Amino acid sequence: MLKQPLARSLQALSRPHPLQGLTRPFFCRSHALSPYLTPGCPPLLLISLQSFQPHTRSFTTHPSRSSASATVAAPKPSYSDDPQHLTDLLAVDDLPIISLDGNQVAIGWDPQTWSRFHNIWLRDHCRCPKCFHPVTKQRLFNTFDIPKDLTPLHAEATPLGLEVTWPSKEPHVSLYPWSWLHHNSYDPSLKKHQSSSDDIGRHRKILWGSKIQQSPPIIAYEDVMAPDNRGLYKWLSNVYEFGFCFVSGVPATPEATEQLALRIGFIRETQYGKFWDFTSDLAKGDTAYTTLALGAHTDNTYFTDPCGLQLFHLLSHTEGTGGETLLVDGFYAASIMKELHPEAYDLLSRVPVPAHAAGEPSELYTPYPQSGYPVLRHDSTTGELIQVRWNNDDRSVMNHLTPELVEKWYDAIRLWNECLTSADSEYWVQLRPGTAVLVDNHRVLHGRSAFNGKRRMCGAYIGVDEYRSKLAVLSEQFSPDAIVKATNDIPDTHVNGRNIWNSAL
Numbered sequence: 001m002l003k004q005p006l007a008r009s010l011q012a013l014s015r016p017h018p019l020q021g022l023t024r025p026f027f028c029r030s031h032a033l034s035p036y037l038t039p040g041c042p043p044l045l046l047i048s049l050q051s052f053q054p055h056t057r058s059f060t061t062h063p064s065r066s067s068a069s070a071t072v073a074a075p076k077p078s079y080s081d082d083p084q085h086l087t088d089l090l091a092v093d094d095l096p097i098i099s100l101d102g103n104q105v106a107i108g109w110d111p112q113t114w115s116r117f118h119n120i121w122l123r124d125h126c127r128c129p130k131c132f133h134p135v136t137k138q139r140l141f142n143t144f145d146i147p148k149d150l151t152p153l154h155a156e157a158t159p160l161g162l163e164v165t166w167p168s169k170e171p172h173v174s175l176y177p178w179s180w181l182h183h184n185s186y187d188p189s190l191k192k193h194q195s196s197s198d199d200i201g202r203h204r205k206i207l208w209g210s211k212i213q214q215s216p217p218i219i220a221y222e223d224v225m226a227p228d229n230r231g232l233y234k235w236l237s238n239v240y241e242f243g244f245c246f247v248s249g250v251p252a253t254p255e256a257t258e259q260l261a262l263r264i265g266f267i268r269e270t271q272y273g274k275f276w277d278f279t280s281d282l283a284k285g286d287t288a289y290t291t292l293a294l295g296a297h298t299d300n301t302y303f304t305d306p307c308g309l310q311l312f313h314l315l316s317h318t319e320g321t322g323g324e325t326l327l328v329d330g331f332y333a334a335s336i337m338k339e340l341h342p343e344a345y346d347l348l349s350r351v352p353v354p355a356h357a358a359g360e361p362s363e364l365y366t367p368y369p370q371s372g373y374p375v376l377r378h379d380s381t382t383g384e385l386i387q388v389r390w391n392n393d394d395r396s397v398m399n400h401l402t403p404e405l406v407e408k409w410y411d412a413i414r415l416w417n418e419c420l421t422s423a424d425s426e427y428w429v430q431l432r433p434g435t436a437v438l439v440d441n442h443r444v445l446h447g448r449s450a451f452n453g454k455r456r457m458c459g460a461y462i463g464v465d466e467y468r469s470k471l472a473v474l475s476e477q478f479s480p481d482a483i484v485k486a487t488n489d490i491p492d493t494h495v496n497g498r499n500i501w502n503s504a505l
């Protein structure tokens, strides 16, 4: 027979303990609960057990009138009144402990780790088919119907996740998978590495200098073109990690090169056309269409949103020399700047740089706002460097520097240029017909040496979002995120080829 559990009323903490109102049967011997309840824990809510099955915990909670003690009239639970029972409880079915805590639900992942989720946040993120369109993955529920004082009717820790019943004309049941809650925990954040908020590649970025020439990332054309997409995934994963990747064995034709670009997504058309096939004839009003050397730069600094990728394929170079390709890892150069010249790094991260493309009478491109964007752009949530934007040839008048910043800024870009042009940073490679190179235009700067003779280069731009979308879709297929793996067995989770709990949504 169940011994009367001793419930002690405890003074409320200034900040209620996350496990206040612990909603699970427990036999309140302080040492049994000590891992969870620190002295001064708030009065425990009276819990009337509706049904207690070892593998689920289903409760409806009513605020107790008496906080002195809470008698739990319970059907016989299967746990003995053993001080070890909480650990056993977690161990037996490894379910988190949940606690209704005013306007939040607290989840105890283990005695040291817990999260709190606001009721309004949970309700807003319900992904049942009534609240979240299973095919389009769009919110159907009207966020603004959520009362500010919303509290659950019912909370339950089940093997599938946290199940909450919300009060409404028809009580509404929401399920939140444990892995999804853990991944999206914001109080506190439980993300292991804050360095990258960008999960699409699920890879780390590998910074490199000139020594990359010993083993540059490369993949065979037939692998990239293979319909199973494994090679395409490898190609884009390499670009994510290194900022560039060669493709060998490409037929030296614009048609084959265009098909290669289209494996990633639709081509981004610009004033230079869709798929470009160019030479030094000034067919377009840009020095790329000359024989001049081009210093390390990223393209499209005159666009509000520079293209994400550039594909280059040298189709021919006859009766002349030169025209070597230069690649520089802008993230590597920036890491050196940050280490050696932090003030300059800060200026490059703050001072916007205007730019223009004005070589065609019919076009005059400048970014919006026209003051432009800093050379170095960071993720506002993680502080991580996410974009390098630099083309000193396309830079417009610096007419918004304060007088005291002018010389500092020129000192900063001088140091930046020294980093970019150092022997340690520059990777010179002579492209050949048959080997194309795909470059992350938000990270790797490219350029070329001067040349003479007849030189024909073709390629295309791909938008940054098309690149990231394709890599995200391939990552779903070849390296699904932990949440997708953990939630695959939940009914109605996979709809229209996508898991509704995908961490990108």
Ligand SMILES: C[N+](C)(C)CCCC[C@H](N)C(=O)O
Pocket (backbone or CB within 6 Å): 272, 276, 278, 286, 287, 288, 297, 298, 299, 300, 301, 391, 394
């Ligand atoms: C690539 N393609 C030859 C088409 C155009 C090159 C444009 C280069 C321009 N100065 C920029 O930096 O964006």
Ligand SMILES: O=C(O)CCC(=O)C(=O)O
Pocket (backbone or CB within 6 Å): 288, 294, 299, 323, 324, 325, 446, 447, 448, 457
């Ligand atoms: O001609 C080349 O090798 C590269 C030209 C260039 O830098 C560009 O098109 O942005």
